[in-house]
Amino acid sequence: MDVNTAPTPDVATPGDALKAAALARMKGIALGLLILLAVVFGVSFALQHQYPWLGYVRAAAEGGMVGALADWFAVTALFRHPMGLKIPHTAIIPRKKDQIGASLGDFVGTNFLSEDVIRAKLAATDPGRVIGHWLSGTDDAGARLPAPSGAERVAREGSAAIRGLFTVLRDEDVQAVVESLVRKHVVDPPWGPPLGRVAERVFDEGHHRHLVDLLVDRAADWVGRNHATVNRMVSDRSPLWVPGFVDSLVGDKVYIELAKFVKGVQQDPDHQVRQAIDTYLKELARDLQYDPAMIQRAEGIKAQILGDPQVRDIASRTWETLKKALLEAVEDPQSELYRRFVGALEDLGRRLVDDPELGVKVNTWVADVAAYVVSNYRDQITGLITDTVARWDAEETSRKIELQVGRDLQFIRINGTVVGSLAGLLLFTVATLFFG
Structure with missing residues (x-):
């Protein structure tokens, strides 16, 4: 040769x-x-x-x-x-290919995938600040860089990922998942006890009284506008032999008493009607939690509201609405959702640059994640090097290495x-x- x-x-x-x-x-x-x-x-x-x-x-x-x-x-x-x-101790790389791969893997694992090395490198690079500048698209002096910010790149790549995801996903599969989630978290659990607990807290804290005030005010308005209606109701219910002027007198008296009653309820926060309403509502809240009959009635109402066709319709409409909104947002870089997402990321980037405490938290989190990865998956990473070299053909491996370093060896x-x-x-x- x-x-x-x-x-x-x-x-x-x-x-x-x-x-x-x-x-x-x-x-x-x-x-x-x-x-x-x-x-x-x-x-x-x-x-x-x-x-x-x-x-x-x-x-x-x-x-x-x-x-x-x-x-x-x-x-x-x-x-x-x-x-x-075939002289002894020649063709070293083809003969020692597997040992070279194993040694290379060990070398990389010991010198590059060490937790101490990773933490020291990350501490020197300050990843929180680097990520902050990248997301906000600014340099160390705070000046805006001409290139698109990292936030815009994340939004653009995220939009492409969402479009690809919607292309792969089948609507019927997603609807089935949504339907199962609705059944698991909305339909199957009993409504009575949780509604009763929420209502009990609302009633105990008096938040319902604003609604009672509104209803009483509306009732007072109705009475004030319907004097004739009250008279007519009294006249319709009186015997035929009663003279009309008597019906009119009785109707006026009823209207006056009704107006006084409603006004009393409206002006007195401790009126017995209000107290009766409070008592009734609190009893209702307790019954929803502990009364089997009331719990069963709540389940019956739930079944009427959310029967099988309704659940499937909810799942279908939820997915269609979500899909349409997301696709419209990612297709249009000027959409409100798209711009808000970019703005939120850029704001996060500025905070990472300007807020030392947040930067320290991010640096610590990045270092902990990197340390966890190299500590728990170092063997798998170096094993990739060893296994890849082991699968190579010996002669092809020799040619690959010679191509990379052969010129210097000459x-x-x-x-x-x-x-x-x-x-x-x-x-x-x-x-x-x-x-x-």
Whole structure:
């Protein structure tokens, strides 16, 4: 096998093509130096008896060839058997591929996925402040950056995610989930006890009295506008033999007493009617909690309100409304929901920058999350490296690695050529001066 024509990896990307070309170029330079020194050695060896000073040239060329060949062997032995000869301790990378993968995984886990390393790095970068500047779209001086803020990017990517999610989800599946949630949290639990507890607290704290005031005020307004109605009701219910003027007198008396009664209820916050209403409502609240008959009546009302068709209709309308609102919001960057979301994120970013206490909380939270991940999943992460390398073909692995570092390794061959030439010249010079 030619020392310069070792197989190179398949080119998969433009970057790989550039690396492959650079590797081939460096191999050509290293081989060219070796050939040049071989020519120089041949010429100087043939003419050194005629021109003694060519002995120094020959020695330098000889040392350079030895150095070039030795380093070519060393570099080649990393990736393949030199000249195809299965010499011991050659083709190191193909033979030791799995061990290299395991060692690389251990190295990454020990030096990069350590909790102390992660916490120190995060403490140095101040992630809360970095996230704050990114979300708010400002620099360290507080000036607005020309590029879209991170908040706008989050909103844009979130909109794309929502559209994709709605594309994948089937309406009937979502409606079934919503229906099951409605049944679990609304329909199946008994309504009586929780309603009774809420009502009892409302009545005990007197919040219902505003409603009672409203009803009494409306009743007083009705009485004030319906004098004739009261007279007519009295007349309709009196015997036919009673004279009309008597009906009118009785109707007026009834109306006056009714108006006085309603006005009394309206003006007296401790009126017995109000007290009776309070007593009734509090008893109703207790019955809803503890009276089996009242609880059963509440369940019957619930069943009438939320029968099976109604539940399915609620689930359908809820999902349709939510889907329509979200799609309209994410499709329009100027929609109220979209702008409010962006504004909330930018406001959060400004707070992260301006509020040191909040920044410390976020930094601590980020550090704790990162530490938890590396502490509990470090083996899985490093195992990904080890398993991936283990699945690679040995020859392909060698080609991949050579493509990445082979160009730099060719400098070893060039340096070996130069160093070998200098060493050969030095040794020949010393030998000539002291032993010649």
